[in-house]
Amino acid sequence: MTSSVSTPASDKLGRDVFIVAGVVVLGAIMSILDVTVVGVAQNTFAQEFNSSPASVAWSMTGYTLALAAVIPVASWAASRFGTRNVYLASLVLFLIGSALCAMAWSIGSLVAFRVIQGLGGGLLMPIGMMIMTRAAGPARVGSVMAVLGIPMLLGPIAGPILGGWLIEIASWHWVFLINIPIGVVAIVYAWFALPTDKAEKAPAIDGIGLLLLSPGLALFLFGVSSSADEGTFGAPKVYIPMIIGALLIIGFVYHALRTKTPLLDLRLFKNRTLMVSVITMVTFMIAFFGSSLLYPQYFIGVRGETTLIAGLLLAPQGLGAMLTMPIAGRMTDKMGPGKFVLGGLVLLVIGVGAFVFLGPDTSYLYLCGALFVQGLGMGMTMMPIMSAALATLKPEQVNDGSTLVNVVQQTASSIGSAVITVVYTGLLSAGAGLAIASNVAPDKIPPGIPQTVLDAGFDDAASAFAKTFIVSLVLVALTIIPAFFLPRKKIALAEGSDAAPVMVH
Structure with missing residues (x-):
């Protein structure tokens, strides 16, 4: 039996909150990892299904579009059916989609099944944020976001490692089959751990x-x-x-x-803290998530590393984030997000700025050090921004607020990825493309090309990466402007939000 008892919020997250957090983190891991893991398998899909790169890319695009289409209904669905029921249904749908993807017989069937998977995955993050925010209460939302941020930050790093490893030791099917055991555990865990919540009244969609x-x-x-x-x-x-x-x-x-x-209450933007947080989030996501695509491409295309090694080289970024994220989460609840976000952005400017001087043989020690500094900045930036967006909301506004944050996050990260990709591809010369192809797909380049030509191409490719990072650096620096207006003291909670619900099972 599950009941809810309101008690004054303490600074620490209790055992009950961590139990709920475990469910949400499992779902987030599946949803986020699936994006990057499938990205690694694009060449494999092209060979397996004898399809063009453009056709295979729909295995990612279809998933992303399904996410975008379903996220807006998260708030209504949570109010209509309860967060527990929607979360369980999303897990089941994601699991069914994963199993179907593993049985795909053509690129068309794979794309269709990826859409099913995306419809389930799209609700996992916004519903998970609702569950976590309610479980911990607005006073501890920073600590909650720090917990939820772990899979969000580590997914892009762990995905290439896991995807490359699975394809090397098994087959592409396991890119999707790996979700089955995790999903089954998550469903059973959620069934027993999540509190039952029912809407007081069922609104019409x-x-x-x-x-x-x-x-x-x-x-x-x-x-x-x-x-x-x-x-x-x-x-x-x-x-x-x-x-x-x-x-x-x-x-x-x-x-x-x-x-x-x-469907989504845009009147929430009357809340100044939420509005500033969302603007900061937009600029941050465009700036950082666009540039995050470039790191593995450089390691693989210019340095000739495998996907697995490229993923391992990105590990310092995740390590840095893991060090600062829990601290920033707890301190944000006590001191407000402003100081931490500004400090994190300064670290990001330093870390991204280091890649402006990229060359074809830049020291890995230098690059990994820069990625570590970036990770420290990431841990101090993204989740405090998200916690600031949700902390001042009234309990009845959490559903809409969580959905709004996820819509903005998905849109901004997609824009950032597109902008940086267009800038990068526009800077690539024919020689640079040829040099990168010699590492990525050596069987597709003409034989007998002199090494001097390839060396010049690698110089041009590294220069294209460096110039693209200038754009990323400018975008990160611009994020400081809206971040300057974030609260720099403990956020005053909305009326009726001064108690944190403790879930008793």
């Missing part, structure tokens, strides 16, 4: 809002992600869906501000 926002996000992100293939934002395949998607999103904003029960 905002049908107009759903028809505007979900397709709008999906179309906009489809256009954004297509820019990576086209190498420009000027191609019709890119700007037409982006414009249509943007118009639908604008239509949703107009509708949401005029209806009583919108």
